[in-house]
Structure formats: structure tokens, C-alpha cells
Amino acid sequence: MTCWSVKRRRHAYVDRTLSTAERERIERHLRTCESCSSRFEQLTSLRFSLTQLPRRRPPQSLSTRLRVAASRERQIVLENHGSHWRAAWNRWKFRLDEFMRPITIPATGGLLSSLVLFGALAFTLSIKSQPVAYDIPVMAGQTDPTLVPVQLHSAVVLTMSLDSDGHIADYAVRNATSSFVGDSAHTSYNTIPVPDFPSVFRMAEPVTRDISISFTPIVFRR
Amino acid sequence: MGQPFFGQPVRLSILAEAKSGVSAEDARIVRGLQAGIEEAYEELLRRYEQPVYGIVYRLVGNETEACDVVQEVFIKIFRGIGSFREQSSLRTWIYRIAVNEANNRRRWFARHRSHEVSLDGEEADRNSGIEDAPDPARSPFDQVLDHESQALIEQALARIKPAFRVAVVLRDIENLSYEEIAEILQVSIGTVKSRIVRGREALRRELTQRLDPGLAAAYS
Numbered sequence A: 001m002t003c004w005s006v007k008r009r010r011h012a013y014v015d016r017t018l019s020t021a022e023r024e025r026i027e028r029h030l031r032t033c034e035s036c037s038s039r040f041e042q043l044t045s046l047r048f049s050l051t052q053l054p055r056r057r058p059p060q061s062l063s064t065r066l067r068v069a070a071s072r073e074r075q076i077v078l079e080n081h082g083s084h085w086r087a088a089w090n091r092w093k094f095r096l097d098e099f100m101r102p103i104t105i106p107a108t109g110g111l112l113s114s115l116v117l118f119g120a121l122a123f124t125l126s127i128k129s130q131p132v133a134y135d136i137p138v139m140a141g142q143t144d145p146t147l148v149p150v151q152l153h154s155a156v157v158l159t160m161s162l163d164s165d166g167h168i169a170d171y172a173v174r175n176a177t178s179s180f181v182g183d184s185a186h187t188s189y190n191t192i193p194v195p196d197f198p199s200v201f202r203m204a205e206p207v208t209r210d211i212s213i214s215f216t217p218i219v220f221r222r
Numbered sequence B: 001m002g003q004p005f006f007g008q009p010v011r012l013s014i015l016a017e018a019k020s021g022v023s024a025e026d027a028r029i030v031r032g033l034q035a036g037i038e039e040a041y042e043e044l045l046r047r048y049e050q051p052v053y054g055i056v057y058r059l060v061g062n063e064t065e066a067c068d069v070v071q072e073v074f075i076k077i078f079r080g081i082g083s084f085r086e087q088s089s090l091r092t093w094i095y096r097i098a099v100n101e102a103n104n105r106r107r108w109f110a111r112h113r114s115h116e117v118s119l120d121g122e123e124a125d126r127n128s129g130i131e132d133a134p135d136p137a138r139s140p141f142d143q144v145l146d147h148e149s150q151a152l153i154e155q156a157l158a159r160i161k162p163a164f165r166v167a168v169v170l171r172d173i174e175n176l177s178y179e180e181i182a183e184i185l186q187v188s189i190g191t192v193k194s195r196i197v198r199g200r201e202a203l204r205r206e207l208t209q210r211l212d213p214g215l216a217a218a219y220s
Helices: A003-008 A010-014 A020-032 A034-051 A060-080 A084-122 A198-203 B024-035 B038-060 B063-083 B090-112 B122-127 B140-159 B162-173 B178-185 B189-210 B213-219
Strands: A127-131 A156-162 A168-175 A179-181 A191-195 A209-215
Touching: A003 A010, A003 A020, A003 A034, A010 A034, A010 B189, A020 A034, A034 B140, A034 B162, A034 B189, A060 A084, A060 B024, A060 B038, A060 B063, B024 B038, B024 B063, B024 B090, B038 B063, B038 B090, B038 B140, B038 B162, B063 B090, B090 B162, B090 B178, B140 B162, B140 B189, B162 B178, B162 B189, B178 B189
Parallel strands: none
Antiparallel strands: A127 A191, A156 A168, A156 A209, A168 A179
């Protein structure tokens, strides 16, 4: 065996990972080669010194800290079946409960009040349609096959008369050339849906009056 | 019904020992930790506190930092024991966590606090916590010499590259096999051998530079 091949194997020799045959060949070479023998001795001595290094003793404070941490983690395992996600969820839930406690009753009261008020008003909503026999663009609440889109040719004024209950008792449509008053017989096309809020008007104390709405055509010229 | 562990009769899986890398004793500890048994925690600390501290201390080089890292390591062990799949031995798994945490801390320390100087000094820090029983067969002079040479070796070890240092520590101080070291460091066995060789060579060069002529003769 050459010095070069022995030198390549010296660490494996020290670590005792070579086969018995290889170790014997190396030892035969070492008996005859002072240089390699010296190198092997250095390495063996170094490794021996490392194995003899004393164990580093952890400070007592560390032992205490580790046992405290172990106790805490064990508690999490026992309370949450080992799940830190469950532990985090429980902690978040607890904090949320603590936060919500002072405002739970007012918030619930507010929610219930809203539901009661909405429930009281909801059934009063209705849409009443009144026929208008005139060429006025209309927006119907439901599709009516008899409705025919028309074009507004001139300004139109719609006047509605309200009674003391806030109901639309009468209406009239006028333009520059003609006018007509409401007639329930004109029901074939062009209806104006008029919402009826009797309870709302009652709360607002309706006043008998006329309301006029003016419709003016806008012409775009190219 | 399997043999009771930690005083509580329980059914043990007959496959516990069949899984590669995990001894029966390790499996008992793992089951105990997963079940929240206090004795299992104590057993784990008793077995691994000192070895983990030794490895971590030699990687970070500072007692205070080593204590923090060791605490982090064990917290990770306690929290991760539920996902421990027993593909490797408990020891290699624990040591892998320890090495990774120590490396992370060392890098962080080098980036943020390398300019700070300990009031106690490096010498006191390196020599503290050493379990050193006096040998009555040796003269006081020899014991002092031993202590001095050990301190020099520790200092030289702290000066070599971290990648080589961890390989030398795991092999020559903790006496782990190449396969175990490869598993811990997540590298090939060839890489482990290479790092051990280069680490020992670097250590030898450091010692020849630092030792006095009398001791240097043993290493040069």
C-alpha cells in the first residue's frame, strides 16, 4: 500500500469504518513508514481529545424553563387533544365572548327592534296602478303586454290631487294642446303605477294639496 | 393489551417496533407525549436536555443564546410530536431540530449582534458549565494542563466553519454514525465524510497555530 492510499484512508481508519483486511494492510504500512505513522498518531490523538471533552452541563435555570414549558404544552395537549389550532381557536373565542358581553344586550335589542319595525311596515307595501290614456313614457312594475312605448312630443304636466289621507284622489294630464282628467275607463295601455303608503302618510300627517310633475322632452340633434 | 407505559394500561400498536428507525423505548416516549403523560415529558428532558444543550452550545458559542435555542427546540419537539411519523429515530429527529435552530440563531446573531461584546468575556463563557470531575490519579499540574488543553480545543473548534464544526461535533463528541449524521443534516453520507475530514483538518491547523510548543508537538 502506498503512502497516498494510506493517507486517503486515515480518517476512515480512525472511525473504524474500514474492513479488517484494509486495516491490517494499513497497519503493515504504518510499521514501516514513519511519516504516515506520525500523521495517523496526530489524527488519533486529536479524535481522542475530542471524545474526552467534558460534557457541557446546562444551567439550572434552563432545566426549570424547560419543565415550565413542558407543563404548559402538556396542558394544551390535555385540553385540546394536542391541537394548537384548537387551543388558538378557544383563546380567540374566549376573548370574543369577553369583548361582546357588554354590548350583547343592546345589540340584540337593536336587532329585534329592527325586525319588529320592518315587520310592521312590510305588509303595508303595495303598488296600485292607474290607467293613463296618453303618450307618456311609463315604467311599469310588472310586464303588461298591452303597454306600448310612446314618444313624448311636447312638455306634459301631470297634476295629482291628494286628499286628507294622503291618497291620490284625482289626477290630470295637460300639455300645450290638450288635457284630460283621470278616467278609470282608460285602462288599455299606458298606466302609471302609483305606490300607496297609507300608514306612512298617516305618520307624516298628510295635507290636502295638488302635486304637479312636469315632463319635458329632450331632443338631441346631430 | 400491551405492557403499561408510565403506569397506565393501554393498547400498544404491534407495529410500533416494526416502523423503521424507532426503538420500542422511543415509541413509548412518543406515545406518552402524544397522550400528555407527565412522565413522558420528564423522560424526554432527562434523556436529551444535556446532549441537545451540548450540541447547541458548541454551534452558537454563547450560553445565553444556547439556553434560548434549547428552549425553542424542546417547544418545537413538544408541539411537533403529534406529526412525528417515526420514519427516523427519535434522537436524529431531535438533533435535526436542534442543529437547524442553532444554525438559524447563529446566522441571526452574526447579522444583528456580532458587534456586541460580552461583559463576562469569551473565556469565562466557554469554560463555564463544564462537567469536570477531578482525577485523583493525576497531579494538579496535569489536571490544569488537561483543563487548559480542553479549553484550547473548544476555542479552536469554535473557529472552524460551522458546517464542518457540526459534523465534527456530531461524530467525534456525540459519537453518532455517518448514517445518523447524514439524516440529521439532510445530506449524503459522502458529504458527511467530506465535512468530517475537512473539519478535523481545520481543527488540527487551528490547534497548531494556537497551542504552545509543548502541546503543539502532539498535534503537529
